[in-house]
Amino acid sequence: MKKSYMKFIIFDIVLLIILLLNSFILNILGNYYYMAIFLLLILIAFKFVFGLEKDGHRYIKDIIINMIIVYLISFIIYYIFGIFIGFYRPDNFLTFYGIRTFIIPFIMIIIIREYLRYQMLSKTEKSKLLTVITCILFILIELSASFNNNSFDTGYNIFIFIALTILPVISRNIVCTYIAKKVGYKPNIFWILVSELYLVFLPIAPDVGLYIRALIEFLFPFVLMYNVFKFFEKRAKNIPISYVKKRRFVELPILAIIVFTLAYFVSGFFRYYAVAIATGSMTPNILVGDVVIVDQHKDYKKLEKGEVIAYKYGNIVVVHRLCDIVVIGEDYYFYTWGDANENKDNYIIYPDMIMGDVKVKIPYIGLPTVWLNNLFK
Numbered sequence: 001m002k003k004s005y006m007k008f009i010i011f012d013i014v015l016l017i018i019l020l021l022n023s024f025i026l027n028i029l030g031n032y033y034y035m036a037i038f039l040l041l042i043l044i045a046f047k048f049v050f051g052l053e054k055d056g057h058r059y060i061k062d063i064i065i066n067m068i069i070v071y072l073i074s075f076i077i078y079y080i081f082g083i084f085i086g087f088y089r090p091d092n093f094l095t096f097y098g099i100r101t102f103i104i105p106f107i108m109i110i111i112i113r114e115y116l117r118y119q120m121l122s123k124t125e126k127s128k129l130l131t132v133i134t135c136i137l138f139i140l141i142e143l144s145a146s147f148n149n150n151s152f153d154t155g156y157n158i159f160i161f162i163a164l165t166i167l168p169v170i171s172r173n174i175v176c177t178y179i180a181k182k183v184g185y186k187p188n189i190f191w192i193l194v195s196e197l198y199l200v201f202l203p204i205a206p207d208v209g210l211y212i213r214a215l216i217e218f219l220f221p222f223v224l225m226y227n228v229f230k231f232f233e234k235r236a237k238n239i240p241i242s243y244v245k246k247r248r249f250v251e252l253p254i255l256a257i258i259v260f261t262l263a264y265f266v267s268g269f270f271r272y273y274a275v276a277i278a279t280g281s282m283t284p285n286i287l288v289g290d291v292v293i294v295d296q297h298k299d300y301k302k303l304e305k306g307e308v309i310a311y312k313y314g315n316i317v318v319v320h321r322l323c324d325i326v327v328i329g330e331d332y333y334f335y336t337w338g339d340a341n342e343n344k345d346n347y348i349i350y351p352d353m354i355m356g357d358v359k360v361k362i363p364y365i366g367l368p369t370v371w372l373n374n375l376f377k
Contacts, residue, residue: 006119015137022144065189078206110192121180131177137303277290277319290366291361303334305322306322308356309334
């Protein structure tokens with residue numbers, strides 16, 4: 001191993017120890033100004049040990065223009081959906097207190113962090129190991145202020161922390177690492193500032209909820225990564241820039257529509273709702289890990305015996321077959337049976353519990369969701 005590589009690894013290990021001490025003992029990097037100062041000190045130390053490189057990438061402006069187009073298309077789609085699902089007013093940080101305590105130090109953190117990321121990656125040269133180590137280090141930098149602000153006393157809290165914090169941070173840093181290696185630090189500064197601060201400047205935002213927002217935050221960086229990848233793929237084939245720009249207006253809208261349609265589809269905002277089956281009560285017709293598509297607009301008065309329906313029982317969604325319908329005057333009472341069970345369910349299903357009837361079964365694609373739920377029960 002080269003001597004410079006060993007020095008780089010030692011530098012990373014020292015930073016890792018500092019981050020672990022902060023996460024489990026000191027807990028001072030949760031303050032934005034402290035984090036900015038910490039990153040600045042790392043940058044100064046890195047300059048002293050390794051020196052700094054100039055950013056001489058050719059296609060910075062082209063990539064930033066691509067990102068602007070992606071954001072414009074995404075925001076249009078995002079806010080059109082808001083017309084149907086409603087909006088909410090984000091916290092207003094455009095006050096003297098908000099600008100001083102949040103916006104200014106946050107901008108400082110992003111600029112210093114992405115410049116530091118680029119400098120560290122420039123020293124890794126073609127070493128995949130050092131690139132991966134650097135990516136992991138920056139993931140830990142982002143997460144270092146989060147551990148002491150979350151509770152891990154139950155499996156559910158751990159699952160929430162993974163879904164809402166860890167996964168978006170991982171995807172963001174993977175993409176930032178890729179972009180920094182390809183075109184430097186400036187595009188990363190641009191897209192992260194836009195993605196993190198747009199809610200500060202826009203008066204309303206679609207009310208998608210925390211979980212769907214986390215899904216979007218996890219997927220969207222990969223949309224940008226795909227865009228950068230396709231740009232350089234075209235350049236490698238010596239395809240004219242004018243042709244690349246024409247193709248971009250076709251590819252990006254399709255990709256953005258797929259991402260946001262997926263996010264809203266699984267959230268239940270559309271007429272059809274996807275449910276992953278977690279138990280074997282409907283075996284052999286519906287198996288564990290299958291996903292069923294539920295028509296949420298089916299009138300409960302038109303339901304018939306033998307149909308498979310989805311309903312909410314407490315905090316869970318149950319997919320069972322209708323075995324009996326009792327009508328007394330204007331009141332409807334429903335009874336269900338799991339195909340694999342010996343007896344019908346020992347409770348009454350009321351109309352307000354029914355989500356709809358099952359239309360389609362897609363085998364096995366829900367297995368990852370089931371595995372995660374079982375892991376963190």
